[in-house]
Each structure stands twice: as C-alpha cells, then as structure tokens.
Amino acid sequence: MAENHKVQVVLLDDRKLTFNVQPKMYTCDLFDIVSSHFNLKEKEYFGLYYLDESSNQQWLQTDRKVLDHDLSKKTDPILLYFAVRFYIENMYYLQDSVSVELYYMQARQSVYKGVIECDSSTVFELAAYALQIAQGSLIRDGQVREALKKVPVFPASTFSDHPSIQYCEDQVLKRYYAINGITRGQAMVSYMSVVEKLPTYGIHYYEVKNKQGISSWLGLSFKGIAQFDYSDKRVARKVFPWKYLENLYFRDKKFSIEVHDPKRVSVSRRTFGPSNVNVYAWFTNKPQLTKCIWSMAVCQHQFFLDRLQNKSTLMIKRCPNVIADELSLPRTQSLQTLNHMNSHVSLQESALNTLNMSKTGSSKSTTESYCWYFISSCIDKLVHIRQPYSLLTILSTHYTLYSLYSLLTILSTHYTLYSLYSLLTILSTHYTLYSLYSLLTILSTHSTLYSLYSLLTTLSAGHAAFITAAELLTIIIMLQGKKTTTLRREMFISWFSVHLVDSVVDFSQ
Known part of the structure; x- marks a missing residue:
C-alpha cells in the first residue's frame, strides 16, 4: 500500500506550508490549495517546482500526480517551491493586485539571489523601494538601518563592488529619504517599473554547450529563446521569437529547435533546394537537464500561443495609479x-x-x-x-x-x-x-x-x-x-x- 508523504511548499516570502500528500493527489489540486492561501485568481502565471540533484528547477505538471514526479523521497519533508513560471510584457496587464504583489516578491528575491543582474546604483534604488514597502515612512536613521537589516536586498555582487556595509546602507538611506512619504502601492509599482527594464528580468537561464564544447546560456522568456555568451547574460547573441518556432525536440543530451526563416524562400522538395527552416542544437551535461529545458520551452511556447489567441481579452492594460491604490x-x-x-x-x-x-x-x-x-x-x-x-x-x-x-x-x-x-x-x-x-x-x-x-x-x-x-x-x-x-x-x-x-x-x- 502506497504511503502518504509530508510535503512543504516554500512561498515567495520564505514561509512554508506543510501538507500530507496522498499518492492519488494531483498537482493541480495541491496548487489550488496553495493558491487559496493568498486568494490567487490569476493562477496561470505561477507554478510549483522542485530542485533536482543538479539544483535545476523542475516544474511540476498539473495533470500528473504530485508523487509521480521524480522527487527526492529521501528527504523529509519533500520540498516544493511556489514561484512565477510565466512572465509577461508588463505588470500593468495583471488584472489582480495579488498577482502584482507576487511578481514583486519574485523580483525582489531574484535580485537578492543575483538571478536578476543589476549594477549597484540600481540595487540601492530598489532597496529603497523595498524598505518603503516593508516598513513605510521612517524618520530616524537608527530605525531605518535596523529595518534595512531585516529586508534581504543586497546581492553578493554589491558587496564585491562596495565592501563597506555602511556605505551601502548610506546609499539606500539617501534614496529612501528621497521617496519617503509615498504609499506602499506606489513604491511597489515603482520597484517593478525599474526591474522590468533590466535585461535579465523574466528569463529562465540554462547552461548549455555547442558541438565544440563551448559553454553558453540558453534563456527562455515570454519573447522566445535566446542564446547568451557564458560571460554575459545581458546581451543576447541570438534570439528566436516564439512566432518563428516550428518544432522543439530533445534526445538524450541534445536539445534542438526548428526555426522558420522568413527571409529565405521555401523551395519545392522536388528541386532539392534549401528550405526556409533552420535547425539549431545545443548540448547539456545530463539528459535530465535537456528534458527540463525542452519541457520549459514547450510550456513557454504554449503560453505564448494562448496569449496570442486570447489577445483581445488578455491584453488590457491597467492604470498604474489604480494598481498602486489597490x-x-x-x-x-x-x-x-x-x-x-x-x-x-x-x-x-x-x-x-x-x-x-x-x-x-x-x-x-x-x-x-x-x-x-x-x-x-x-x-x-x-x-x-x-x-x-x-x-x-x-x-x-x-x-x-x-x-x-x-x-x-x-x-x-x-x-x-x-x-x-x-x-x-x-x-x-x-x-x-x-x-x-x-x-x-x-x-x-x-x-x-x-x-x-x-x-x-x-x-x-x-x-x-x-x-x-x-x-x-x-x-x-x-x-x-x-x-x-x-x-x-x-x-x-x-x-x-x-x-x-x-x-x-x-x-x-
């Protein structure tokens, strides 16, 4: 007889929800329970994932049972993570304030962990907004500094550039006093407006290699698939928009895509001429990572097609002031x-x-x-x-x-x-x-x-x-x-x- 397993879901604010998951429980049911914890309506942008042995994010499929995934059942409890899975062009298209707040929490966490790369000046600006959101308007320096220590805002790269913690705090305080008095909603909207302009925002990165064994990054986002140099995640070397993707497939350690080239004219097969489809391939160290990339690419592509099909109803831009008030x-x-x-x-x-x-x-x-x-x-x-x-x-x-x-x-x-x-x-x-x-x-x-x-x-x-x-x-x-x-x-x-x-x-x- 199959046994129940204890599962902990880590939320974006690091709180944990504990569940006793039965073998017959589907991912969609568990996700609904987690979503109900904060009355989430726009569930389509979020998901649950676990970390495999190589610390890669493996997203749970909603139509599969929770325990049917390749989870590490040796750990007790099993750890799952709630996070933003699909990013969109702009937060103004989110129709619910709960979704906006979750996007903010994901962005703040990504900046802190260095997933979203930004220079020190931007880090200080974002830290000031995050402090305003968390603590409101404070007056005394001592209070502000104590409050700042409780908010995780400084990525490791910031201390590499500025080893002095006091200097970093001084820079945040200067910007914090400049915005002192704005509402929590205004600070959150301003934070997201800054983050969304950063080149590494909204991209899921995976390490890959070419045939010569040269490492690079493959980035999946709402725009498409992009290839980056291993030393630079900000400027893409190649970009393959979703609308030009013809096929996605993998085998063992190889991940391949077929891309429609609108500049090339398709020639009949009878003439044995070139087609208007180009094939690009990358390689990974493990088959599990290849499947992870393929699965994420398929889901992102489907997300793009769904939004394209429902563009008239989904692409409604809300007023920033209304969002801030909510x-x-x-x-x-x-x-x-x-x-x-x-x-x-x-x-x-x-x-x-x-x-x-x-x-x-x-x-x-x-x-x-x-x-x-x-x-x-x-x-x-x-x-x-x-x-x-x-x-x-x-x-x-x-x-x-x-x-x-x-x-x-x-x-x-x-x-x-x-x-x-x-x-x-x-x-x-x-x-x-x-x-x-x-x-x-x-x-x-x-x-x-x-x-x-x-x-x-x-x-x-x-x-x-x-x-x-x-x-x-x-x-x-x-x-x-x-x-x-x-x-x-x-x-x-x-x-x-x-x-x-x-x-x-x-x-x-």
Whole structure:
C-alpha cells in the first residue's frame, strides 16, 4: 500500500506550508490549495517546482500526480517551491493586485539571489523601494538601518563592488529619504517599473554547450529563446521569437529547435533546394537537464500561443495609479473604500456604530434594522460611483466572465442599458449567475437598460469598491427588504459582521 508523504511548499516570502500528500493527489489540486492561501485568481502565471540533484528547477505538471514526479523521497519533508513560471510584457496587464504583489516578491528575491543582474546604483534604488514597502515612512536613521537589516536586498555582487556595509546602507538611506512619504502601492509599482527594464528580468537561464564544447546560456522568456555568451547574460547573441518556432525536440543530451526563416524562400522538395527552416542544437551535461529545458520551452511556447489567441481579452492594460491604490489597501479592510458613498455617514463609522449597538445589549431586531437602514442608504447613493472600473472588474472576475473586455463587449451590444439602478435591479432578481451565458440571458431579456454610455456616465459620478463578485452579489441579493428570506438575511448579517467591522459580531445574541 502506497504511503502518504509530508510535503512543504516554500512561498515567495520564505514561509512554508506543510501538507500530507496522498499518492492519488494531483498537482493541480495541491496548487489550488496553495493558491487559496493568498486568494490567487490569476493562477496561470505561477507554478510549483522542485530542485533536482543538479539544483535545476523542475516544474511540476498539473495533470500528473504530485508523487509521480521524480522527487527526492529521501528527504523529509519533500520540498516544493511556489514561484512565477510565466512572465509577461508588463505588470500593468495583471488584472489582480495579488498577482502584482507576487511578481514583486519574485523580483525582489531574484535580485537578492543575483538571478536578476543589476549594477549597484540600481540595487540601492530598489532597496529603497523595498524598505518603503516593508516598513513605510521612517524618520530616524537608527530605525531605518535596523529595518534595512531585516529586508534581504543586497546581492553578493554589491558587496564585491562596495565592501563597506555602511556605505551601502548610506546609499539606500539617501534614496529612501528621497521617496519617503509615498504609499506602499506606489513604491511597489515603482520597484517593478525599474526591474522590468533590466535585461535579465523574466528569463529562465540554462547552461548549455555547442558541438565544440563551448559553454553558453540558453534563456527562455515570454519573447522566445535566446542564446547568451557564458560571460554575459545581458546581451543576447541570438534570439528566436516564439512566432518563428516550428518544432522543439530533445534526445538524450541534445536539445534542438526548428526555426522558420522568413527571409529565405521555401523551395519545392522536388528541386532539392534549401528550405526556409533552420535547425539549431545545443548540448547539456545530463539528459535530465535537456528534458527540463525542452519541457520549459514547450510550456513557454504554449503560453505564448494562448496569449496570442486570447489577445483581445488578455491584453488590457491597467492604470498604474489604480494598481498602486489597490496595493496600498489592507486586504482585510478593503471594503472600507466604500466610505463617503454616503456623503454624511462613512462606512467605518456606521460599522462601529453597529458594533457599539450590539455591545450595549441592543436587541437583535434593532441591530438588524440598523444594518438594513444603513445599507438601504448606501444603495440609494450607488449612483455616486466614481470609477466604472471597480464594478466592471468585479463582474469580470465572476465565474466564466474572464475579462473587463468581455464585459464591455457584452454591454456594448445592448442598447437598453439605462442606469446602475436598472442593472442592480436585474442582478438582484437572479440568484445564480454561474456563467457568461446566464449574464447574457439576463441582459438580453430586460428592456430598461439604455446604453453603455448611460451606465458609464452614471458610474462616473461617485465611487465604490468591493472585494469579490460574490460579496457584491450577496449585497444585491440581500437588498430585497422584506421579501428576503430569513436565511438570506442571516447570511447578509454574517457577511456584514465579518467585513465591515474590526471584530466579528454575533448578531444572533
């Protein structure tokens, strides 16, 4: 009988999650559990890997069982690592702030370990941003220096150029005070903007040799396959874009690619002339590394094709200021951005009032009445939503409605979209928005929605932001007053107590 194995997954902040993995457990299931730890939605950019005997990253295949991989079962526990597997052109294309933060953590770790190469000046600049992200705005030199020691920001190459630790700290402090006062989100966006311009960012490097035994680096990225001199990872000697790749294959220690050459004219085979496909080959020290390179190249190529196929929906660039604002919000209090929706009562004050009412022994009916009164006041003010992006983004994450572009396309085909109130009324009458089809059906059967322009005009008058589509729909469903069932009222009270007050209030007492 197969035995369970203890597995530890190392996260990007070096925390570890421990699991008792059964022999029948698939990688996709384990990955989903790890992703749920930080509510990750854009899972397609990330993955799990382990280190083989040569310290090469071997990525787990999602359609295989965890323990079917060539893991070293001699170690207890088995170590796996969560990391960014697929990089993209720009972080602004990431639709979720959690993904942006994970990209930042991966970048900071790569800079610290020397995987991303950069000069000392850039290291000091990035260290200042990382310190601002981790500690916020500090004033005293002593505090800043102590905080800097807790943040891993200096790669070994920096101390080779500048042996004095105090000099390095002084350089970081000078840059830190220059940016002192910016928000955590602004610092993170600035950090990523600097890192993304570095030539070694987003590339997976593998050591290979040619037929003569001369070593070089093979780099795999979202752009394609590139060959680098062994002494220089920054400037590629050759670049093979994914769109020109015809075939990828390996055998033993040999990895080969077939590349379409658009400059060469294909000649019929009958003439025995040259074709427009060139073959390039490299060699490794071990077959395991060759297979690792091939597997990564195949996955990267498929990732490129998937993005190319879904370009219209995936290539939506978000505003840097919006990303920075989202990253600056405490995750557990992000619903507090609903404040000032009611011009006289902020959400936090109302929540605290509700909390105080419950603590002072108010009856259940009184507390519930206050909750309903407050939310009713809020819904009356929903016409003051400042950013259509907030509501549309929430709806776009709901089940199979995958992008903002998709939602805009759907809404733009309906000429009867009149107001936000109409949209909320429609949504409040449906309890199961499980698919894009159901939303399309709803929108197509109501004649009170006037135009996309009307909706955007209405939304542009105020501001609101919610955490998830489920919570938005919960609010809408609960806003049916006396028609709401007791069960749904209790669900709403539970939601309200968890998300709108600092402490969970038991309204049933």
